[in-house]
Amino acid sequence: MTKHQNNHSQFNPQVQIIHVTYDNIITESDHTFFNWKEGTLIFDAHPFFEILREFEKNTSSGKKALNFPCIHLEDGKTEKICDITFTLEKEEIIIILFDYTGKYKDLNQIAQQKNESILLAKELELKNKYLLEKEEFKNSFIANINHEIRTPLTSILGFVEVLEKTKLTFEQEELARIIKRESLHLNALIDDMIDLSKIESGTLKIVEERFAFHNLIDGFRESYAKVAEEKQITFETNIDPGIQEYLIGDRTRIYQILNNILINAFKFTEEGKVIFSITKNYQRTNKLSLTFKIEDTGIGIMEENIPYLFERFTRFDLDKRISGTGLGLAIVKNLVDLLNGEIKVTSEPEKGTTFNIKLPFKFEIIKTSPARKKKKYKLPKSATKYRILVVEDEEITQYLIMKVLISQGNFFVDIAINGEEAINYIERRKYDLILMDLTVSKIDGYQATHMIRNNYGDKFISEVPIIGFSGKSNGTARDKCIRSGMNDFIAKPFEQEELIYKITKQIAKKAAN
Amino acid sequence: MKLSKKVVLLGHFGVGKTSLFRRFMDNEFSEEYKVTLGVQIKKKLIQLPDGRELSMIIWDTEGHSISIEDTRKSYLLGSHAFIYVFDLTREETYATLTKDLEYLKENYIKVPARVLGNKLDLVNEKEIRRQLTEKNIPFDDLTSAKTNKNVESFFLDLAEEITR
Numbered sequence: 001m002t003k004h005q006n007n008h009s010q011f012n013p014q015v016q017i018i019h020v021t022y023d024n025i026i027t028e029s030d031h032t033f034f035n036w037k038e039g040t041l042i043f044d045a046h047p048f049f050e051i052l053r054e055f056e057k058n059t060s061s062g063k064k065a066l067n068f069p070c071i072h073l074e075d076g077k078t079e080k081i082c083d084i085t086f087t088l089e090k091e092e093i094i095i096i097l098f099d100y101t102g103k104y105k106d107l108n109q110i111a112q113q114k115n116e117s118i119l120l121a122k123e124l125e126l127k128n129k130y131l132l133e134k135e136e137f138k139n140s141f142i143a144n145i146n147h148e149i150r151t152p153l154t155s156i157l158g159f160v161e162v163l164e165k166t167k168l169t170f171e172q173e174e175l176a177r178i179i180k181r182e183s184l185h186l187n188a189l190i191d192d193m194i195d196l197s198k199i200e201s202g203t204l205k206i207v208e209e210r211f212a213f214h215n216l217i218d219g220f221r222e223s224y225a226k227v228a229e230e231k232q233i234t235f236e237t238n239i240d241p242g243i244q245e246y247l248i249g250d251r252t253r254i255y256q257i258l259n260n261i262l263i264n265a266f267k268f269t270e271e272g273k274v275i276f277s278i279t280k281n282y283q284r285t286n287k288l289s290l291t292f293k294i295e296d297t298g299i300g301i302m303e304e305n306i307p308y309l310f311e312r313f314t315r316f317d318l319d320k321r322i323s324g325t326g327l328g329l330a331i332v333k334n335l336v337d338l339l340n341g342e343i344k345v346t347s348e349p350e351k352g353t354t355f356n357i358k359l360p361f362k363f364e365i366i367k368t369s370p371a372r373k374k375k376k377y378k379l380p381k382s383a384t385k386y387r388i389l390v391v392e393d394e395e396i397t398q399y400l401i402m403k404v405l406i407s408q409g410n411f412f413v414d415i416a417i418n419g420e421e422a423i424n425y426i427e428r429r430k431y432d433l434i435l436m437d438l439t440v441s442k443i444d445g446y447q448a449t450h451m452i453r454n455n456y457g458d459k460f461i462s463e464v465p466i467i468g469f470s471g472k473s474n475g476t477a478r479d480k481c482i483r484s485g486m487n488d489f490i491a492k493p494f495e496q497e498e499l500i501y502k503i504t505k506q507i508a509k510k511a512a513n
Numbered sequence: 514m515k516l517s518k519k520v521v522l523l524g525h526f527g528v529g530k531t532s533l534f535r536r537f538m539d540n541e542f543s544e545e546y547k548v549t550l551g552v553q554i555k556k557k558l559i560q561l562p563d564g565r566e567l568s569m570i571i572w573d574t575e576g577h578s579i580s581i582e583d584t585r586k587s588y589l590l591g592s593h594a595f596i597y598v599f600d601l602t603r604e605e606t607y608a609t610l611t612k613d614l615e616y617l618k619e620n621y622i623k624v625p626a627r628v629l630g631n632k633l634d635l636v637n638e639k640e641i642r643r644q645l646t647e648k649n650i651p652f653d654d655l656t657s658a659k660t661n662k663n664v665e666s667f668f669l670d671l672a673e674e675i676t677r
Contacts, residue, residue, distance in 0.1 A: 043517075046554070047554050047555060047556035047570045048554045050517055050519065050556070050568075050570050051519070051590065051591050053517060053591070054590065054591035066587065066590075067587060068585075068587045068588070069551060069585060069587070070550055070551020070552065070575070070585075071551060071552055071554070072551060072552065072553040072554070081550070081551060104550055104551065107550060108548060108550045111526075111548045111550060112547070112548040115526050115527055115546070115548050115576075116546060116548075118526075118527070119527045119546060122602070122603055126602060126635075
């Protein structure tokens with residue numbers, strides 16, 4: 001055993017010793033694992049040895065040694081991971097290869113695990129960032145498209161209403177009805193998209209409010225009785241009479257869930273009936289659980305399709321005459337989950353479908369008076385017409401509002417196309433109310449309101465009622481309007497009646513003060 | 514005498530040094546990450562534009578975790594160029610770049626160091642160039658070992674540079 005072998009015996013390495021001249025020719029080798037022939041160039045053995053080009057003949061009397069740990073060497077089928085030592089003697093270089101393949105492979109596994117876990121964490125972080133960016137883009141895209149679509153839609157719906165009040169032939173009436181129906185459908189689709197986007201981004205808020213439960217159900221009974229009559233099918237309702245008159249829950253979302261299921265039931269039932277039943281599961285203290293069952297004798301769903309029923313853009317019927325976005329049931333499922341409810345479906349092709357929806361509610365134990373009805377307002381008597389300033393940059397909406405207001409016979413209307421022009425107008429003329437689009441140019445609706453409320457000593461200017469309006473129909477826009485000093489908010493597309501009601505209310509309230 | 518030059522690939526672990534090495538040497542790429550322990554060395558013959566032949570010996574070293582000073586000094590001995598590789602998707606792999614380049618400049622004064630941003634296929638090139646410029650990160654080229662973008666041209670340019 002050589003001296004070098006003794007030094008490294010603690011790791012039990014195998015050793016190969018090679019003698020090389022300063023001309024890099026192998027003069028001696030024990031061929032322990034690499035069969036590098038004497039008389040050949042060491043550079044041809046492996047490119048690692050090209051490092052020897054750097055060493056000139058050792059002219060000093062002492063030995064010089066250099067160590068290279070963990071070098072991968074391969075020659076044909078032999079692969080080794082070695083620590084390599086060069087000893088520069090006077091006439092030759094002695095190369096010693098210490099084979100630590102086993103030790104290094106063990107270390108390799110540890111390093112692999114450590115590095116992999118760090119890289120995986122980074123990969124997940126990147127994926128998460130990518131998904132968040134995608135989500136953000138989607139939400140802002142939907143919000144923008146909502147605004148872009150709602151503005152022309154407001155005009156279409158408004159003008160159809162104006163058109164319906166004119167003298168029309170039967171055919172024209174029918175065409176106007178179709179335009180209105182399709183526009184309302186488009187509006188509903190936008191609502192669905194917004195809802196789904198809010199649900200997916202976790203921004204949809206569930207509210208708990210006291211509402212007239214039986215009133216809500218009566219509404220369904222009334223509306224769908226008409227649909228049933230038109231389709232010549234039967235509509236039955238079985239409501240547990242023990243259910244409280246007023247319940248606490250999210251009325252809007254409950255309406256949305258039930259309406260979506262009822263729409264589908266009627267859409268896919270050409271003969272037979274639709275049965276809508278509500279039963280009480282249990283009632284404890286102020287808590288209540290109800291099951292809503294909607295059965296139809298319609299076309300049914302194939303068993304293999306049921307698991308995909310609540311996925312977005314899923315439609316199994318190929319009948320193009322039946323309209324639908326494929327979003328309705330996805331929204332229903334998400335809403336039921338948000339309300340901590342359950343939804344189950346059973347179906348048989350050509351026999352019909354049954355939806356069972358279990359939802360929790362609360363109710364007030366103390367008897368209270370029924371919810372307030374919408375208060376009626378009247379325009380105060382006035383010798384002159386009321387003057388309204390409409391701040392709106394889109395011509396078609398300007399025209400629509402003018403038509404609606406002027407047709408009432410009580411209003412003069414001025415139009416300002418941006419916030420700056422609106423300020424000029426109010427400084428020159430007294431207004432009874434301002435209808436303020438929130439996104440007008442130069443000075444936006446919020447800024448203009450701020451200026452009106454704060455920059456004028458004249459109370460007739462600083463206290464003028466302002467109603468904001470926008471295509472952004474969410475609660476945030478409304479809150480922002482109120483916070484910025486406006487009196488009310490109206491979302492586009494608005495109903496004429498709602499617009500008149502809100503204007504009347506603000507003018508009447510101002511007069512009362 | 515035959516021209517022979519040693520080029521060392523340096524940089525943090527997982528930045529794609531071995532992928533660049535394999536892509537240039539054997540025109541191969543694998544999605545699988547395999548840690549490099551120590552160093553693996555290969556030789557490639559390159560035909561230079563002036564007709565000479567260069568034997569480029571590339572040392573693919575084990576990636577460091579903190580700074581280049583962790584790299585074994587014997588691996589850097591007798592080098593003719595360093596290629597410092599960083600990962601365009603991991604900021605921490607170029608956080609110490611300026612300091613590492615200074616270290617190389619101080620200790621290996623005559624050896625040129627080139628900087629490569631790798632994994633270009635995973636990022637938007639325009640955006641990443643803007644970000645690197647904004648953060649004052651020096652780089653000579655951006656590459657993708659996966660798609661082979663700029664790999665061959667980078668090594669060939671380097672071959673010319675170190676044989677001038």
